Amino acid sequence: MDFVISIIEQGLIYGILALGVYITYKILDFPDLTVDGSFPLGAAVTASLIKSGMNPWLTLPAAFFSGAAAGICTGLIHVKCKVRDLLSGIIMMTALYTVNLMVAGTNNVPLFSQQTIFQNDFLEKVFPDVIPGYVLLGLIFLIAAVSKILLDFYLRTKSGYLLRAVGDNENLVTALAKDKGNVKILGLSISNGLVALAGCVFCQQQNVFDISSGTGSIVIGLASVIVGTSLFKVFSRLKPFRKKNIIQVTTFVFLGAILYKACTGIAIRYFVPQSMKMISALFLLGVLVLMLIFDNADKKKVKKNA
Amino acid sequence: MLELRHIHKYYNPGTVQEMCLFDDFNLTVEKGEFVSVVGSNGSGKTSMLNLICGNIDADRGQIFIDGKDITRQKEYKRLKNIGRVYQNPAMGTCPDMTILENLSLADHKGMFFGLQRGTNRKKEKEYRELLSQLGLGLEDKLHVKVGSLSGGQRQAMSLLMSTMTPIDFLILDEHTAALDPKTADLIMELTEKIVREKKLTAIMVTHNLRYAVQYGSRLLMLHQGNAVIDIKGEEKKQMKIEDILEKFNEISVECGNG
Numbered sequence: 368m369d370f371v372i373s374i375i376e377q378g379l380i381y382g383i384l385a386l387g388v389y390i391t392y393k394i395l396d397f398p399d400l401t402v403d404g405s406f407p408l409g410a411a412v413t414a415s416l417i418k419s420g421m422n423p424w425l426t427l428p429a430a431f432f433s434g435a436a437a438g439i440c441t442g443l444i445h446v447k448c449k450v451r452d453l454l455s456g457i458i459m460m461t462a463l464y465t466v467n468l469m470v471a472g473t474n475n476v477p478l479f480s481q482q483t484i485f486q487n488d489f490l491e492k493v494f495p496d497v498i499p500g501y502v503l504l505g506l507i508f509l510i511a512a513v514s515k516i517l518l519d520f521y522l523r524t525k526s527g528y529l530l531r532a533v534g535d536n537e538n539l540v541t542a543l544a545k546d547k548g549n550v551k552i553l554g555l556s557i558s559n560g561l562v563a564l565a566g567c568v569f570c571q572q573q574n575v576f577d578i579s580s581g582t583g584s585i586v587i588g589l590a591s592v593i594v595g596t597s598l599f600k601v602f603s604r605l606k607p608f609r610k611k612n613i614i615q616v617t618t619f620v621f622l623g624a625i626l627y628k629a630c631t632g633i634a635i636r637y638f639v640p641q642s643m644k645m646i647s648a649l650f651l652l653g654v655l656v657l658m659l660i661f662d663n664a665d666k667k668k669v670k671k672n673a
Numbered sequence: 674m675l676e677l678r679h680i681h682k683y684y685n686p687g688t689v690q691e692m693c694l695f696d697d698f699n700l701t702v703e704k705g706e707f708v709s710v711v712g713s714n715g716s717g718k719t720s721m722l723n724l725i726c727g728n729i730d731a732d733r734g735q736i737f738i739d740g741k742d743i744t745r746q747k748e749y750k751r752l753k754n755i756g757r758v759y760q761n762p763a764m765g766t767c768p769d770m771t772i773l774e775n776l777s778l779a780d781h782k783g784m785f786f787g788l789q790r791g792t793n794r795k796k797e798k799e800y801r802e803l804l805s806q807l808g809l810g811l812e813d814k815l816h817v818k819v820g821s822l823s824g825g826q827r828q829a830m831s832l833l834m835s836t837m838t839p840i841d842f843l844i845l846d847e848h849t850a851a852l853d854p855k856t857a858d859l860i861m862e863l864t865e866k867i868v869r870e871k872k873l874t875a876i877m878v879t880h881n882l883r884y885a886v887q888y889g890s891r892l893l894m895l896h897q898g899n900a901v902i903d904i905k906g907e908e909k910k911q912m913k914i915e916d917i918l919e920k921f922n923e924i925s926v927e928c929g930n931g
Binding site: 521523524525526527528529531532535536538539540541542543544545546547 | 748770781
């Protein structure tokens with residue numbers, strides 16, 4: 368049971384990161400590698416604020432804004448300096464490594480004796496003995512749900528429409544008398560804000576900041592988004608949901624993150640530890656091949672009906 | 674009123690492939706005019722539209738709208754008062770968004786895109802009526818993604834979207850070239866109707882000489898960055914396709930293509 372809970376916890380935390388990656392990768396069509404730097408940035412900001420005695424709940428918005436600032440920098444590099452999208456992300460990711468070290472002070476900051484959102488005086492008063500695992504899970508779920516609902520809301524606003532339009536056909540954004548560069552910068556800032564928020568929650572759940580925690584987080588994010596959107600595609604073609612999607616794609620992004628984490632969790636638990644990366648790679652490949660088979664089957668069906 | 678004054682434009686300056694497109698090009702388009710522009714490939718038609726919209730910059734010369742110098746104004750700012758329809762029907766719409774979402778975007782042109790609701794329920798009826806005027810059955814497809822529409826339907830959408838908000842100029846860049854003859858006729862009639870009803874000033878580039886003769890109040894033929902034909906009013910009405918073709922052949926012979 369603990370195993371399942373810890374997988375869902377991890378999945379939800381990385382799901383918040385995946386929401387951010389969804390904005391850049393799927394909506395903006397911008398492969399943003401800043402993520403590998405902004406995830407630990409959120410963690411570093413959190414660790415240093417908690418060390419200084421700040422209310423742990425305030426670290427959430429603080430981390431979000433620090434990530435948003437990093438996203439704005441990536442956007443400015445791309446839009447104003449006309450650096451290619453992939454390179455702007457790499458430049459920011461590299462620069463953030465130093466920023467993270469400076470913010471945290473050192474490459475490893477333990478928080479075991481500190482107040483965090485998961486261990487504080489208030490929770491100890493309510494649950495005097497041990498804070499049970501499901502409280503932790505509940506809190507993570509709450510943060511994940513709020514992020515998802517706010518993002519869904521945003522994507523249905525005028526500003527959200529413009530964000531979707533810039534990834535879809537940036538020419539139209541210019542035709543609407545809007546600067547497409549600014550819209551991209553806005554998208555990057557929201558995306559990296561969410562990524563840093565995930566870093567903040569991750570750091571408090573692990574009770575430690577580690578400079579290497581960001582390495583490979585873009586891969587987890589991308590895998591979650593690809594798995595999630597693939598499942599969404601399959602789901603939205605099922606008969607009862609063809610007319611109207613009752614479950615949003617963002618929910619599937621979380622599902623993708625949980626499945627991915629389950630896969631790596633199983634790999635660590637039941638196979639030799641070295642096999643983890645291989646199993647995650649095979650899992651991602653498996654999902655992509657399944658999608659291909661599904662697509663082909665769908666095309667055949669259309670041909671038959673025609 | 675739109676004025677192009679002493680425009681100079683070179684491509685690949687300073688290289689062996691240097692090409693002079695415009696050398697002191699002047700054009701004045703009066704308010705309410707509907708100008709059809711014809712000319713062979715490379716004659717500067719599309720470049721002229723790009724210069725007006727701010728897509729490319731002139732090397733020398735000035736562009737005025739209603740007496741205001743807009744030569745240095747950025748493209749997105751200029752487009753506030755300009756609607757543009759491209760040859761490629763995919764350029765004017767967002768394929769991954771629904772018809773309703775696309776119209777909502779276009780309806781909000783030039784305004785602030787904040788946190789208000791993306792689509793306004795009350796406007797749905799208005800949009801439906803607008804779409805039914807097209808006669809393409811789009812009014813029942815409000816929640817269908819634009820990407821699944823045909824080229825003609827998309828071009829009709831582009832035309833509608835670029836003229837939804839009050840604009841001064843409508844720029845049509847070979848907007849019927851990618852369509853089949855019947856759909857092209859339909860889009861042309863629709864264009865005429867919109868220009869007339871909204872009293873727009875329009876500039877239309879076309880390779881279809883029949884459209885150039887049939888529609889518009891003024892006809893311009895460009896050749897090597899110069900207007901070799903520029904007629905309007907009665908004279909334009911008398912113009913026949915044969916007259917333009919004759920001129921076309923003359924030019925081609927001059928270039929040694931004949």
